[in-house]
């Protein structure tokens with residue numbers, strides 16, 4: 001009897017999945033998409049998304065009492081309040097029913113903005129989780145983990161599932177990706193740094209360092225902007241690793257250049 005209930009449930013599930021409208025198959029909630037649509041009716045979607053990220057970062061800069069939101073009020077008029085509603089909705093979705101570490105922002109970006117342009121498809125979350133486990137079964141407190149091409153930061157979120165108290169370092173050449181990673185790190189109270197830089201040439205643009213303060217028994221996240229590359233964790237680490245702990249062996253000039261001389 002149980003088998004037949006299970007079978008019927010499976011049939012129903014397959015039927016529902018197969019008959020859903022394509023838009024339902026999107027990863028982003030209807031609510032988030034509706035708010036974004038209302039905001040972007042007069043503007044280009046990429047521009048509104050960038051404004052949303054800047055708005056989120058401004059809200060998250062709570063320690064600055066001189067924050068100025070007039071840009072949003074002037075540009076979006078009475079609709080500017082939708083930014084806060086969107087941020088609230090994003091926080092709820094990223095909270096993931098209390099578990100956190102969910103890249104709702106990256107999903108939204110892929111569904112509504114990038115559509116895969118410039119290779120902006122992020123690794124599916126289950127694969128990130130698997131790769132995090134394969135890379136490191138355990139992560140110590142304060143251990144540094146790094147994703148040099150972090151995109152929206154979902155690989156760091158996957159590592160965060162193994163230990164939230166690690167130091168998360170990420171970089172990306174794309175400013176929008178960096179801002180998404182900062183918002184994701186903030187929403188999950190993760191410590192570390194996201195740098196906007198070319199991970200191949202090490203050309204640096206700016207970075208955001210994230211930490212939290214214990215205020216009244218609560219860990220409250222905050223971020224600070226880093227414009228000087230010497231202050232960036234990325235370059236501090238590089239200076240350290242550039243000095244090899246083991247001395248480079250010097251070739252012995254006395255050895256005659258004959259076969260097997262290397263093994264003498």
Ligand SMILES: C[S@@+](CC[C@H](N)C(=O)[O-])C[C@H]1O[C@@H](n2cnc3c(N)ncnc32)[C@H](O)[C@@H]1O
Nearest residue numbers: 121122123149150151172173174177198199200
């Ligand atoms: C396919 S995404 C992967 C993002 C993330 N690691 C993930 O697994 O979802 C590749 C990312 O690499 C970034 N990228 C490409 N070239 C880069 C470079 N030279 N330096 C830093 N980031 C780079 C892109 O902007 C993009 O966000």
